[in-house]
Amino acid sequence: MQGATDGRDRQRRAIASLCLAVEKLIAGACAIACALALTVMAVGIVAEIVARNVFDYSFLSVDEVSGYLLVAVIFLGLAVAVHDNALFRVEILTERLSASKARMLDWLLSLVFIGFVLVLDYQCFQLAMDSLNGSYSAPTLLGTPLYIPQLLMPIGLSATALILVLRVVRLSIARSDPQPEVGR
Amino acid sequence: MSLIVEALFLFGAFLVLLLLGVWVPLAIGLAGLFNLWLTSGFGSFQGMALALWGGTNSFTLTAIPLFILMAEFLLQAGLSFRVYRGLARLVKRLPGGLLQTNIVGCAIFAAITGSSVATAASIGTVGIPELLKRDYDRSLSVGTIAAGGTLGILIPPSIAMIIYGSFTNLSVAKLFMAGLLPGIVLALLFMLYVGVRALINPALAPSGDEPGEIEAGDQGVLATLNDLLPFAVLIGLVLGSLYFGYATPTESAALGCVLSAIIAWTWGDMNRAVLTRVFRRTISVSASILAIVFAAYIFSYSVSLSGLGSDVATWLGGLELSRLEFIILLFVFYTLLGCLVDSISMIVMTIPVLYPVLGVYGFDGIWFGVILVLLIELGQITPPMGLNLFVIQGVWDGRLGEIVRGVLPFYGLIILMILIVTLLPSLALWLPSHMTVR
Amino acid sequence: ENWNAYTYINTPVMTAGSMMQKITQQVTEQTDGDLTVRMHFGGSLPIQATNITQSVSRGGTIQLADDGFPYGNVPIAGILNLPLLLTSEADFDKAVDVMRPALEKAFAARGIQILAIYHYPQQVAWSSKKLTSLADMAGSKMRVSSPQQAAFVRAFGGTPVTIGTPEVAPALQRGVVDGVFTASSGGARTWKDLLNYSYRLGPNYFASFVLVNKKAFDALDPKLQKTLESVVQKNADWGTTQMRKEEQTLTDEMQSEGMTVTAASAEDTQQGVEKMSSYWEEWASDQGAPTQALLKKVRAAIDK
Ligand code: NA
Ligand code: NA
Numbered sequence: 001m002q003g004a005t006d007g008r009d010r011q012r013r014a015i016a017s018l019c020l021a022v023e024k025l026i027a028g029a030c031a032i033a034c035a036l037a038l039t040v041m042a043v044g045i046v047a048e049i050v051a052r053n054v055f056d057y058s059f060l061s062v063d064e065v066s067g068y069l070l071v072a073v074i075f076l077g078l079a080v081a082v083h084d085n086a087l088f089r090v091e092i093l094t095e096r097l098s099a100s101k102a103r104m105l106d107w108l109l110s111l112v113f114i115g116f117v118l119v120l121d122y123q124c125f126q127l128a129m130d131s132l133n134g135s136y137s138a139p140t141l142l143g144t145p146l147y148i149p150q151l152l153m154p155i156g157l158s159a160t161a162l163i164l165v166l167r168v169v170r171l172s173i174a175r176s177d178p179q180p181e182v183g184r
Numbered sequence: 185m186s187l188i189v190e191a192l193f194l195f196g197a198f199l200v201l202l203l204l205g206v207w208v209p210l211a212i213g214l215a216g217l218f219n220l221w222l223t224s225g226f227g228s229f230q231g232m233a234l235a236l237w238g239g240t241n242s243f244t245l246t247a248i249p250l251f252i253l254m255a256e257f258l259l260q261a262g263l264s265f266r267v268y269r270g271l272a273r274l275v276k277r278l279p280g281g282l283l284q285t286n287i288v289g290c291a292i293f294a295a296i297t298g299s300s301v302a303t304a305a306s307i308g309t310v311g312i313p314e315l316l317k318r319d320y321d322r323s324l325s326v327g328t329i330a331a332g333g334t335l336g337i338l339i340p341p342s343i344a345m346i347i348y349g350s351f352t353n354l355s356v357a358k359l360f361m362a363g364l365l366p367g368i369v370l371a372l373l374f375m376l377y378v379g380v381r382a383l384i385n386p387a388l389a390p391s392g393d394e395p396g397e398i399e400a401g402d403q404g405v406l407a408t409l410n411d412l413l414p415f416a417v418l419i420g421l422v423l424g425s426l427y428f429g430y431a432t433p434t435e436s437a438a439l440g441c442v443l444s445a446i447i448a449w450t451w452g453d454m455n456r457a458v459l460t461r462v463f464r465r466t467i468s469v470s471a472s473i474l475a476i477v478f479a480a481y482i483f484s485y486s487v488s489l490s491g492l493g494s495d496v497a498t499w500l501g502g503l504e505l506s507r508l509e510f511i512i513l514l515f516v517f518y519t520l521l522g523c524l525v526d527s528i529s530m531i532v533m534t535i536p537v538l539y540p541v542l543g544v545y546g547f548d549g550i551w552f553g554v555i556l557v558l559l560i561e562l563g564q565i566t567p568p569m570g571l572n573l574f575v576i577q578g579v580w581d582g583r584l585g586e587i588v589r590g591v592l593p594f595y596g597l598i599i600l601m602i603l604i605v606t607l608l609p610s611l612a613l614w615l616p617s618h619m620t621v622r
Numbered sequence: 623e624n625w626n627a628y629t630y631i632n633t634p635v636m637t638a639g640s641m642m643q644k645i646t647q648q649v650t651e652q653t654d655g656d657l658t659v660r661m662h663f664g665g666s667l668p669i670q671a672t673n674i675t676q677s678v679s680r681g682g683t684i685q686l687a688d689d690g691f692p693y694g695n696v697p698i699a700g701i702l703n704l705p706l707l708l709t710s711e712a713d714f715d716k717a718v719d720v721m722r723p724a725l726e727k728a729f730a731a732r733g734i735q736i737l738a739i740y741h742y743p744q745q746v747a748w749s750s751k752k753l754t755s756l757a758d759m760a761g762s763k764m765r766v767s768s769p770q771q772a773a774f775v776r777a778f779g780g781t782p783v784t785i786g787t788p789e790v791a792p793a794l795q796r797g798v799v800d801g802v803f804t805a806s807s808g809g810a811r812t813w814k815d816l817l818n819y820s821y822r823l824g825p826n827y828f829a830s831f832v833l834v835n836k837k838a839f840d841a842l843d844p845k846l847q848k849t850l851e852s853v854v855q856k857n858a859d860w861g862t863t864q865m866r867k868e869e870q871t872l873t874d875e876m877q878s879e880g881m882t883v884t885a886a887s888a889e890d891t892q893q894g895v896e897k898m899s900s901y902w903e904e905w906a907s908d909q910g911a912p913t914q915a916l917l918k919k920v921r922a923a924i925d926k
Binding site for chain 1: 672675676679680691693694695697731732761763766768769772781782783784786
């Protein structure tokens with residue numbers, strides 16, 4: 001009897017740590033992409049300042065590209081912020097709950113969050129596809145086909161949804177687990 | 185549903201979600217989606233993606249992560265300690281000693297970063313341990329940091345002003361200039377208050393007999409210069425590029441980023457691990473602010489599309505309040521809102537509705553930007569959702585009640601500042617109207 | 623039916639904004655509320671000016687719109703933007719006549735019907751520094767709003783710079799840019815205190831398109847369709863006329879207040895056309911054969 005329970009516990013804990021590892025991996029990949037985006041943005045804008053003031057030259061694309069990079073930072077960064085538990089929330093209620101009740105609430109709110117993210121994800125993906133099919137482009141020197149930067153929105157939202165799903169799995173396991181450290 | 189009922193219902197639902205512990209951007213986004221579905225039907229969801237795209241694909245908003253990145257470089261490379269040490273030598277002879285260092289330190293940091301949390305964190309993490317070691321009055325110690333932190337969004341650059349500008353199409357450069365004089369005056373008010381308190385009761389700020397880290401090492405002018413010079417150069421170049429027309433506000437953020445990275449590498453403790461931490465924290469913090477911004481685009485889209493925004497504006501306009509009554513109404517409203525909502529949400533949820541009313545009451549948009557920032561500063565230091573309070577709780581051992589007691593007098597000073605700017609609008613408007621022509 | 627209308631203009635104080643407001647009011651009145659249109663001004667919805675085409679195309683929210691920036695979405699419309707190609711109102715009207723079928727086809731492919739095409743007064747060059755001939759543009763930083771304007775500035779030795787509209791005033795004030803392209807009745811109204819020279823050689827007219835979502839339009843009763851079409855056309859004509867009048871009045875007013883206004887010299891115009899004509903062809907060939915053919919027709923129609 002005891003052995004079977006132990007085996008199931010081990011299995012659950014293995015699934016939980018696998019979830020955690022995948023969450024970390026997704027958030028890490030998104031963070032690297034955001035860090036690159038921020039670096040390119042900062043260096044590009046400084047290059048524009050120097051070029052304009054010293055060489056009387058303007059790239060005419062730096063503001064456009066920076067806008068796209070910001071979209072990457074916002075939507076891929078959302079996955080990072082969700083993973084790092086960095087989103088603001090009021091904790092009056094949560095800090096008064098017992099650990100298991102708090103986990104339960106977290107589980108429930110995460111499910112709502114997944115629903116919300118998926119609604120946006122679907123709409124943003126539809127928009128990118130519409131831009132591709134209608135060949136909409138930016139009215140700029142680069143003439144960027146809009147679906148390319150627009151795809152950053154569904155990509156970031158999908159990563160966020162995936163992280164949330166894995167977290168919900170972990171929280172479900174943790175609910176029946178006496179050791180709470182696998183859940184958050 | 186009548187307009188007021190609808191607005192109250194929407195707002196009530198939003199507050200309930202917040203109290204339940206729903207993440208702020210999710211609460212705003214859900215309120216937006218719900219309103220959209222209620223007033224315009226599912227068909228209107230299709231337009232939402234274009235609104236999200238239009239709102240987030242913005243050159244102006246790039247300044248937000250860039251200003252945060254800049255502050256993180258300075259904070260993580262240990263440069264806030266050096267500026268604190270340098271300033272302590274300069275201002276510790278003033279009545280109030282290191283308490284004055286807190287305020288001046290916050291003002292200096294405010295001139296580099298656009299965020300009050302970053303300002304409070306940068307000076308607080310260094311200052312609070314030093315103050316506790318020396319038996320400074322506990323509540324005054326945290327009060328100066330929490331209140332000093334609010335200067336971060338009043339003294340340019342300012343994330344709050346960038347967001348206000350991008351929602352109203354006002355010039356961010358002008359908004360920056362408008363905040364400068366009120367910011368300096370507010371810092372002086374804080375210093376005056378601390379000085380008076382310390383003169384009345386010197387025990388609040390005991391002169392440190394036991395030399396700590398700050399007093400260690402070279403006390404000479406050169407050492408002080410070495411601590412402060414990098415910051416002076418940074419502020420000079422970033423604000424200088426802005427004033428003298430070499431860069432737009434967004435561009436100056438990028439310039440500050442690159443310069444602070446260079447300063448961090450040459451003056452600070454920088455290595456790969458620190459660099460990783462800098463970027464990871466920047467991304468987490470920026471994304472949590474920008475998530476609120478993009479959720480707010482859904483909300484503002486729903487409010488504008490349904491006409492709720494313009495209806496509320498018409499209703500407010502029809503009340504025919506006097507200008508002072510209007511300001512008092514706003515004050516009450518923002519104080520209540522500020523308890524539960526963070527500063528960015530306060531701007532993005534209210535401005536699409538309120539901004540059209542300003543015209544009716546004949547208020548200047550730039551001037552109102554300053555009033556708005558002062559109003560949301562109050563929200564930053566009221567519990568339970570007071571971001572500056574969270575920062576202090578992270579670095580100190582006391583209870584929240586003690587922090588709140590310490591903040592209360594400064595709360596009064598910020599209200600006094602709102603009055604001053606209301607009665608003397610030129611304090612805010614003189615500089616933006618006299619920006620130099622090269 | 624309940625519709626929403628959107629325009630990139632952010633206030634009814636501007637003539638083009640008041641034109642759209644009149645359209646929505648008159649449609650609602652004249653159809654006795656069978657078709658009510660709610661007006662949304664630029665910036666009140668988080669939809670960028672360059673995305674208006676797509677928001678009309680997708681329907682659902684915006685059914686009617688004034689679109690001043692369709693050039694990334696309907697590239698052939700860019701012919702109207704080519705620097706110094708259309709230098710008189712007569713030229714502009716001829717070009718629109720020639721291009722109309724192609725434009726209608728291009729918009730129809732995106733589920734959009736054109737209700738009216740109107741234009742602003744000519745966009746001319748303004749500067750805080752001396753600008754009384756094209757030669758003065760050399761070494762100037764000019765704020766541009768299209769790649770075509772950028773090509774024009776480069777061709778005469780200036781530096782084209784892109785800056786968002788809200789930052790133009792402080793950028794002029796602090797010398798981030800020296801000048802802009804706009805009409806007296808457009809941006810110059812707001813920025814006139816920061817500008818000292820107006821050289822009235824326009825790179826282009828600013829064209830604007832009143833668009834309707836085809837599906838929503840087809841669902842209307844034919845009588846409503848007629849009413850909508852006639853109200854839009856009437857007001858678009860009113861807008862063009864009104865802005866032409868304003869342009870003269872405002873230019874005179876600015877001149878009396880100290881603005882140095884210089885008319886385009888014949889030599890500059892001729893030199894400009896010569897210099898830019900190779901760019902027109904280059905641009906059209908980048909867009910492909912249909913655009914090249916259309917440009918050829920337009921050039922034939924205006925004899926240039
Ligand atoms: Na600041
Ligand atoms: Na608060």
